[in-house]
Amino acid sequence: MYKTRQYRIWQWIKERCKKIDNDRCRNYWFRGISYDKKWENFRWFWEDMEEWYSDNLTIDRVDNNWNYNKENCR
Numbered sequence: 001m002y003k004t005r006q007y008r009i010w011q012w013i014k015e016r017c018k019k020i021d022n023d024r025c026r027n028y029w030f031r032g033i034s035y036d037k038k039w040e041n042f043r044w045f046w047e048d049m050e051e052w053y054s055d056n057l058t059i060d061r062v063d064n065n066w067n068y069n070k071e072n073c074r
Contacts, residue, residue: 006053016028034067036069049073061073
């Protein structure tokens with residue numbers, strides 16, 4: 001699924017949580033926002049999120065102070 005919208009969303013989640021040198025991402029890192037460790041692999045991210053995926057939606061956390069994971073994303 002490389003080069004798909006779903007793959008880019010997954011990459012952006014990882015980037016937000018890891019890059020402290022990017023002003024747009026720094027807030028996630030300083031607040032301790034991370035993602036489910038199994039999501040290091042796209043396959044597991046997609047297995048968790050495919051059911052709710054739609055091209056007209058973006059990924060959103062239910063609790064903005066909690067991590068990206070199956071239970072907290074919509």
